[in-house]
Amino acid sequence: xxxxxxxxxxxxxxxxxxxxxxxxxxxxxxxxxxxxxxxxxxxxxxxxxxxxxxxxxxxxxxxxxxxxxxxxxxxxxxxxxxxxxxxxxxxxxxxxxxxxxxxxxxxxxxxxxxxxxxxxxxxxxxxxxxxxxxxxxxxxxxxxxxxxxxxxxxxxxxxxxxxxxxxxxxxxxxxxxxxxxxxxxxxxxxxxxxxxxxxxxxxxxxxxxxxxxxxxxxxxxxxxxxxxxxxxxxxxxxxxxxxxxxxxxxxxxxxxxxxxxxxxxxxxxxxxxxxxxxxxxxxxxxxxxxxxxxxxxxxxxxxxxxxxxxxxxxxxxxxxxxxxxxxxxxxxxxxxxxxxxxxxxxxxxxxxxxxxxxxxxxxxxxxxxxxxxxxxxxxxxxxxxxxxxxxxxxxxxxxxxxxxxxxxxxxxxxxxxxxxxxxxxxxxxxxxxxxxxxxxxxxxxxxxxxxxxxxxxxxxxxxxxxxxxxxxxxxxxxxxxxxxxxxxxxxxxxxxxxxxxxxxxxxxxxxxxxxxxxxxxxxxxxxxxxxxxxxxxxxxxxxxxxxxxxxxxxxxxxxxxxxxxxxxxxxxxxxxxxxxxxxxxxxxxxxxxxxxxxxxxxxxxxxxxxxxxxxxxxxx
Ligand code: ADP
Ligand code: MG
Numbered sequence: 001x002x003x004x005x006x007x008x009x010x011x012x013x014x015x016x017x018x019x020x021x022x023x024x025x026x027x028x029x030x031x032x033x034x035x036x037x038x039x040x041x042x043x044x045x046x047x048x049x050x051x052x053x054x055x056x057x058x059x060x061x062x063x064x065x066x067x068x069x070x071x072x073x074x075x076x077x078x079x080x081x082x083x084x085x086x087x088x089x090x091x092x093x094x095x096x097x098x099x100x101x102x103x104x105x106x107x108x109x110x111x112x113x114x115x116x117x118x119x120x121x122x123x124x125x126x127x128x129x130x131x132x133x134x135x136x137x138x139x140x141x142x143x144x145x146x147x148x149x150x151x152x153x154x155x156x157x158x159x160x161x162x163x164x165x166x167x168x169x170x171x172x173x174x175x176x177x178x179x180x181x182x183x184x185x186x187x188x189x190x191x192x193x194x195x196x197x198x199x200x201x202x203x204x205x206x207x208x209x210x211x212x213x214x215x216x217x218x219x220x221x222x223x224x225x226x227x228x229x230x231x232x233x234x235x236x237x238x239x240x241x242x243x244x245x246x247x248x249x250x251x252x253x254x255x256x257x258x259x260x261x262x263x264x265x266x267x268x269x270x271x272x273x274x275x276x277x278x279x280x281x282x283x284x285x286x287x288x289x290x291x292x293x294x295x296x297x298x299x300x301x302x303x304x305x306x307x308x309x310x311x312x313x314x315x316x317x318x319x320x321x322x323x324x325x326x327x328x329x330x331x332x333x334x335x336x337x338x339x340x341x342x343x344x345x346x347x348x349x350x351x352x353x354x355x356x357x358x359x360x361x362x363x364x365x366x367x368x369x370x371x372x373x374x375x376x377x378x379x380x381x382x383x384x385x386x387x388x389x390x391x392x393x394x395x396x397x398x399x400x401x402x403x404x405x406x407x408x409x410x411x412x413x414x415x416x417x418x419x420x421x422x423x424x425x426x427x428x429x430x431x432x433x434x435x436x437x438x439x440x441x442x443x444x445x446x447x448x449x450x451x452x453x454x455x456x457x458x459x460x461x462x463x464x465x466x467x468x469x470x471x472x473x474x475x476x477x478x479x480x481x482x483x484x485x486x487x488x489x490x491x492x493x494x495x496x497x498x499x500x501x502x503x504x505x506x507x508x509x510x511x512x513x514x515x516x517x518x519x520x521x522x523x524x525x526x527x528x529x530x531x532x533x534x535x536x537x538x539x540x541x542x543x544x545x546x547x548x549x550x551x552x553x554x555x556x557x558x559x560x561x562x563x564x565x566x567x568x569x570x571x572x573x574x575x576x577x578x579x580x581x582x583x584x585x586x587x588x589x590x591x592x593x594x595x596x597x598x599x600x601x602x603x604x605x606x607x608x609x610x611x612x613x614x615x616x617x618x619x620x
Contacts (some may be wrong), residue, residue, distance in 0.1 A: 004090060008239035009164075017166040022112060023128060024135050026120040030069075033251070034132040034163045035070075035199065036206035038081040038182055040246045041130060042068040043210045045085025045180060047299030049147055052086065054298065054326050060146040061178055067213045070203070070221075074194050079137075082181035087146040090155045093170060097130060097142060097157055100156050108280055121252065121277070128251055130182075136193060137184035138162045143173050144180040151176050209243040211297075228271040228296055228318050232259055244273045244524040247292055248316035249338035252276050255368055256361075257317070258353045266341045267322040272315050272350055278371045282314065289313035291346070294320040295328065306333040306342055311379035311390075313352050314372045319346065351389050358393060358409075369395045369406060381465040391469050394462075397432065397453040399445060404432045406454065410469045416450055420486040423475040428459055428543040430597040439529035439595050440477040446527050449487060451477055460544040478596070480537035482524045497522040497566055508576035512585035513562065523563035530568035531588040533596060542598060562589055580616060583609050 008276075012020075027033070047065040053059045063084055071080045088096065093313045102560050112119045138161040144365050145154035154175035159168040175181075186193060193199065200221050201478070203214055209227040213220040227235060227243045241253040248254070254273040281287045290305035290313070297320065307319050319342060325332075333339050354376075357365040379390040391410055398408040400416065413424055425444060429435035435453040454463070463474055499506075502522050508519040518536060526532055535541045539558045548555045564571050574584055590606050595597075600606050 005172055007169055009167050009169045011167045018109050019123070020131060020134055022109075022119060023123050023131060026116045026123060027128065027135050030120070031135045032202045033128070033206065034136050034184070035079075035202050036242070036245070037129050038133045039068055039070075039203070039207045039210055039214060039334065040249075042081060042083035042085060042180070043212055043246070045083050045087070046212050048086040049084075049178075051299050051301075052147070056148070059178075061147070063178065067215055068210070068509075069215050071216070072196060072199065073231070076409075077186050077191065077194065078183050079186065079193060080181060080183045082179065084177060084179040085147075087149075087179045088144045088155070089146045089149060089153070092146065093142070093144060093155050093157050103379070111280075122280070123251070129249065132180065133184050134159075135160060136147075136186055136190050137355060138187045139185035141178060141183045141185070143175055143183075145175040145178055147178045193463075205238075206242050206245075209239050209246065226294075226320070228259065228269050228320060229297070236257075243271075244275075244316065247318060248273065250274060250275055250316070251576050254316075255364060256353055256357055260349060260350050262345055266338055266345070268342055268345075269320045270342075270346055270349060271319070272317040272353070274350070274353065274368060274372075275314060275316060276367070276371070278314060282375065287313070291316070292318045293324075293328075293601060295320060295324050295326050296320070296322060298326060300324075300326070300328060301330070304330075304333060304350070306330075306336075308346050308350070309343065309379065309383055311375055311377075311382050312347060314375055315346075316352055347383070347386065349606050350467070351386060354393050355389070366395075366405075366407065373406065374456055374458055377456070377462050380462055387466070388469075391466055396426075397435075397455075399436075399441065399451045399453065402436055402453075413450060413452065414470055414472060415446065417472070418447075418449055419488040421449060422472060422486075423470050424452065424469060425449065425475055425477050426454050426463060427477045428454045428463070428541065429548070430543065431455055434595075434597040437595075438478070439532040439592070440525055440534075441526040442529065443482070443484065443525045444477060446485065447484060449484065457547050460541070460547060464544075476535070476541060477525065478533070479535045479539075479541060484524075496524065502566060504576060505574060508581065509562065509564070509574075509585050509588075512582045513589055516559070516589060517562045518559035520562045520564065523565050526563065526565035528565070529565060529592075530570045531562060531564045531592040533589075533592045533598075534563055535560060542596060546598065562592060563589060580613065583613055587613060591609065 007484075046068075049059060049066065066084055069082045071082075072078075072121065073080070112122060140159050142157040143154060144157075145151065151174055152172065154173045155170060156173035157168060157170050194217060195542070200216060203221045207214060208222045210222055211224065211226040213224040214222045227239060231514065240257055240259075244250065244254040244257065245252075253276060255276045258275040259271045279287070286305045290303040291307045292299045292302055293304040303443065304319070308315055321342065323338060324336075328336075348461065354365070354368065357368060373395060376390065376393060380387055380394070392408060395406040396408045397404055397406050398413065400408060400412075410424065417424075427435050427438050427440055429438060432453065432455045435455045441451055463476070467474060485558065497521055506520045506522070510517065523532065530578070533542065536559065540555065542560060545555045570584070570588070574581065578584070586609060590600055
């Protein structure tokens, strides 16, 4: 049995120690943020108390006025931040404060580079929170009592880096007042922080938006009203940014935001932010997302996922409803038509915000696309009602400039379409290089027809839900029969071979390749390479089949069509009666497979055969 009535010393996990060290070093130039983080936690604790008290008013005890106090003790060289919020039980202290080793910590630590500026940003993405105290303090003491528990059930947590880095102690404590008190014993040389003016300045800078009074001496230092309720004109950019850091638990300022008071059937205020960087766990299942939900200023829940569709899960912020009941639960949110209306409203505002960036702040939009484009793409499949709008926001690489940076919109593409061109052409491949150098593009390049280069895995799903844009069908360059005869411009004529002339060769190749191909035909797309593989019009493309296989899905067997280029020297020398004809046929097939990023069934045999053919040509 665990004895909880005595002092216990517990160790941090190894990664936590490492992370603390890194945090202290890389964030030192920003050390003031410790106060912002402690105040942010105190404000969250007050929100939680107010919410729990809705169901149990006794939790207020005899102390209903929620506030945060900051006190300096010059003689002891300490700063103390205290709140009368929800407080923590012993288990909660161990769970929340005892360790930062959330899922992904090890991977995260491994991703740090040693470059201070870069690592500071990464650590910021991970969330610095309570541990930022250690930037300025070497000993931190936290005494807390959860609302509703008796004074003797309070706990005292302490971590003394100077004495024993990597461990903390926990023991019972007496605390009459509900809530949490954090005392920082400042490191040597940090005495400037013991100056009251300095602390007031820091509070103004970072925590003015906090809705609770922050009191120093007898005076309230901040505005103490919910930021989102204030008129837009009275809120500065800095205040918007600092409020974002509080709600998003982010270290960096946001990229953009939209703040609106919505009236009508549902009345609510929305303050929605697009972060500057994707959190490190955006693609994890456990990734926390969603908005903070308030009802008439009372905090209801974090991560209210129902308020935005999954493809906007990177958005952070607050919705404050005038109409939802205070006892609204996650279950109710899932079924409520009122919530559907709020979600539709938030979705519309975020899309408008992105449209505005795309139109008026292209550089910002490029940054957004870089960070979150892959998430937004999911919306094309998920949100049929906004498909066209989302499609306009997509950005791709294309043969227009062959740049890997995705900057071409479908509207750009359509604007550059050739006379007579009625399709939007794309190629999908596993990597950008494979897409760019795909033999399927040869005739398109010759004729100057632009092709989108798709190499995100998600693109396969994207093109399966986005079949057209502005009435133009999207078409893969590696699928079906190709007919560019109506497209004007470019001197190059599409090769058009008299098929009869090659009938015997095609038959012989098909015979030699047997089950490996569905058909062999003369290509209208190749001008340089000897061969390529094509999917039949209604069959699954090879790239998608490879992706599905890689994630362990069953894929219906499909056979490609081999296309050959009769103009190519190798093809020209093929003679069906030749003793090495079958080897040449295999080589054409395998090269085509390799060129599109496919895998050979028997690579060693391919190598042997290639060597034999080379030797035979060399007269060996
Ligand atoms: P975050 O705020 O992003 O969750 P922190 O490191 O700042 O991360 O805090 C970790 C957790 O510790 C909080 O989520 C909360 O559960 C708990 N906590 C911190 N400070 C307080 C406080 N003053 N009152 C109650 N709980 C707190
Ligand atoms: Mg925090």
